[in-house]
Amino acid sequence: MALLRCLSKFLRTRAGLVLLCGPALLLLCPGVAIATPTGNFYTDGSDVFDDWDICRSRADGPDGFFKASASRFEPVIADQSLGGNADRAYVRGFEFSLEYEDVTRRAEAIFTYVRDHVRYTSDSSQFGYGEFAQNADELLAVVDDKGVAYGDCEDYAVLLGAMYVGAGIRSAVVLAPDHAAALVYLPDYPRANRFLTVDGESGWVWAEATGGNNPLGWMPENYMGTHLLAYELEDKGFPPGAPPDRAVTTVPRRSNRDFALPVSPFFLVLLLLWLMSSVGRRRSASRR
Known part of the structure; x- marks a missing residue:
């Protein structure tokens, strides 16, 4: 009982209030930013390159x-x-081909899988670059590890394309203005x-998985009648080369990790208000 009385007195002081409010406010925050490396890259000026000497931070040019x-x-x-x-x-797409014999159902299942496991996020908010492309395996590795990954439109397109090819379905990447x-x-x-x-x-048909409710085959009206470039993907690949003699760097991935509150945030707010009012009453009484 003596310990409880001491703890009660301490919590009514300014230091006790700060000690309790700090962790409580952290719990009330929706997430905490963390950084995990996406892989080894090297930089050349402001550009970031991978082992294939492909610039990840730029889409245009012969090395984009x-x-x-x-x-x-x-x-x-x-x-x-x-x-x-x-x-x-590729393997994940092949697994869908074993599960769904019907091509239409297979295509819909792959589309739904990508739509439900990748959340649209701009490259600037995730990587700090105006543009930073992830390849399909990097994105899916995050899905396998975290349950959900984050990317923008080209990341969705490349992941869908690779999975469709692995599933034996012809696929292409289409480039529209921006x-x-x-x-x-x-x-x-x-x-x-x-x-x-x-x-x-x-x-x-169009495969636009960036929206949570987008169905397969739905093409946004604002891209109808515009100039489009399309490139059909082929089941080929070239091995990575030896990177130039430069220092290897990592690109941090910013993500949010949600906390599960042990109690409702509403009750935490009530507790904080009670503590603040309790300290206020104690100070008023001490002045009399």
């Missing part, structure tokens, strides 16, 4: 992750997860609001 120009592009970052480089994403998405070859898909033509072949 999309090799994008005004008239063409090649999503070379997808090759890091295909062919001889096939790993998590946007990227995946295409899937489903010429008889009944839920598509628009069929697109790639290299003279119709039957391609």
